[in-house]
Amino acid sequence: MNNLVKLIPAYCALFAIASCGKPSETTDVTSEIEVSDTTSKYLSQPLISDHYTADPSAHVFDGKIYIYPSHDVESDVPEDDLGAHFNMMDYHVYSMDSPSGAITDHGKVLGAEDVPWAKRQLWAPDAAEKDGKYYLYFPAKDDKDIFKIGVAVGDSPIGPFTAQPEPIKGSYSIDPSVFEDSDGSYYMYFGGIWGGQLQKYRNNKFEDKGAAPTDGLPADDEPALGPIIAKMSDDMLQFAETPKEIKILDENGAPILNGDNDRRFFEAAWIHKYMDKYYLSYSTGDTHFIAYAIADNPYGPFTYQGVVLNPVEGWTNHHSIVEVDGNWFIYYHDTQLSGKTHLRNIKVAPLKHLEDGSIQTINPLN
């Protein structure tokens, strides 16, 4: 915990948009938690405060909001530039009736012990629904310490989920997010550099060029690596095509360069569709912005537009964007409760598309 903490009741709406987190599986219990007494500096308050959560992927299924985040935990693994200290081992699912309402923790829905091929580091997940089945997509490291992406299937948005015995064929790296297009096609976007290992691949082939986080990245004056897209198979369990790299261009149609740290892709790709345009938002990682780029189709090329969310407290920035009853929201995280990079807490705030289609930049701090 940071220095400026005091005990206050958890069940207190400090901001119209944010509900304070409540303990697991209950909807009306007041608990005592430690929170910062500098709450007023934040745009929103933590949604969950009895454990740590991050990388929230939010969806509306059957009129209810479901959130699929990472479950951050303390561990003995020392911090490094490859994110070894993000040593998460399971997932919980949460739901909310509205973004300003109470949040329910539906408990653990999948653990590393339930996934035959996964050894550690269950990082940012996502979920999708198709024909009454629910699919939880997640990255994890295998026994060779290589990230792959797995899928677990359930009959309900809150699980239980049963993992497929093998990772998705041809999958690699981290941060899967699965987008359902208006025509009923589903696409997975994935990838993340440094600890996310994307820089170790070219044309979907592993080419290890060294252990440092930047080994394998293009030179600063070369095009940056983009996130990867693949259409999903009808059964949602495999890729239906060879994954392709997405291009992100600047306002002149030139590729964003690897040295352009404030605009280049790092991790946390998310797609939403607004006014028939595809909005790719992503974290610029070591410069901590959530940036966005627009395209006319799911594959791009995407043209860089600006910043959705300015840097939050903590090293990582990772979000999702969801429409709820005609209004748009961003789910994101920061480290308000712990002050520690790897112990994060999820939040929500309104997101506004302006008349010209641009997104009004959100400041996570007041």
Ligand code: FUB
């Ligand atoms: O939570 C672990 C990793 O941190 C995620 O996969 C990244 O997007 C970053 O948020």
